[in-house]
Amino acid sequence: GAGVSQSPRYKVAKRGQDVALRCDPISGHVSLFWYQQALGQGPEFLTYFQNEAQLDKSGLPSDRFFAERPEGSVSTLKIQRTQQEDSAVYLCASSLAQGEGYTFGSGTRLTVV
Amino acid sequence: QKEVEQNSGPLSVPEGAIASLNCTYSDRGSQSFFWYRQYSGKSPELIMSIYSNGDKEDGRFTAQLNKASQYVSLLIRDSQPSDSATYLCAAGVGGYNKLIFGAGTRLAVHP
Numbered sequence: 001g002a003g004v005s006q007s008p009r010y011k012v013a014k015r016g017q018d019v020a021l022r023c024d025p026i027s028g029h030v031s032l033f034w035y036q037q038a039l040g041q042g043p044e045f046l047t048y049f050q051n052e053a054q055l056d057k058s059g060l061p062s063d064r065f066f067a068e069r070p071e072g073s074v075s076t077l078k079i080q081r082t083q084q085e086d087s088a089v090y091l092c093a094s095s096l097a098q099g100e101g102y103t104f105g106s107g108t109r110l111t112v113v
Numbered sequence: 114q115k116e117v118e119q120n121s122g123p124l125s126v127p128e129g130a131i132a133s134l135n136c137t138y139s140d141r142g143s144q145s146f147f148w149y150r151q152y153s154g155k156s157p158e159l160i161m162s163i164y165s166n167g168d169k170e171d172g173r174f175t176a177q178l179n180k181a182s183q184y185v186s187l188l189i190r191d192s193q194p195s196d197s198a199t200y201l202c203a204a205g206v207g208g209y210n211k212l213i214f215g216a217g218t219r220l221a222v223h224p
Contacts, residue, residue, distance in 0.1 A: 031209060031210075033211070033212075040216070041217075042117075042203075042215050043157065043212075044214070045211050045213070048211060050209065055209065056209070089156075091156055095210070098208065098209045098210055099144075100162075101147045101159040101162045103159065104149075104156040104157050104158070105156060106156050
């Protein structure tokens with residue numbers, strides 16, 4: 001596709017519910033990142049994939065967060081047993097090569113009630 | 114803790130003026146630096162990247178990098194109301210360019 005596509009655009013989850021957020025990067029982009037952006041803050045790194053390999057998951061806040069990119073294209077960020085503090089915008093970004101700036105998707109706004 | 118610091122603003126400038134946005138970073142190993150623009154409710158959009166000391170110009174935008182001072186800046190010439198947004202500074206760390214973002218500076222350009 002022309003850009004990074006994320007779905008759903010908005011998600012409201014009851015506390016304790018599991019959610020799955022999808023990212024479809026720009027075709028051919030090897031690098032894929034997930035970021036979390038709280039209101040009034042800059043994006044914070046969650047995890048990085050190079051093709052299908054998850055090379056860095058140091059930013060995942062807890063073991064309730066899990067990400068995968070099984071075929072090196074579409075990625076899914078899963079959050080189990082959601083908590084109110086998980087409420088944020090989840091941004092996916094991709095880049096063609098290491099060292100380049102990223103293109104961000106439109107994000108998924110998660111609200112946990 | 115690797116950090117990128119920005120003044121939160123708001124920075125208010127009149128239309129047609131030069132807006133100057135600044136950022137400092139803590140990791141001396143960072144080799145790449147980026148400025149993103151983020152409109153309210155939208156995702157960040159890459160507007161400038163800079164890798165070497167000095168200035169880099171692209172249209173009305175000039176990015177400046179001083180690695181010795183660990184300082185990055187963005188100048189916007191002939192500011193327009195459509196430039197009103199939050200500007201995020203980011204420093205790349207590690208071989209795969211993980212970006213560490215500042216909290217952003219809110220710019221308001223008034224007619």
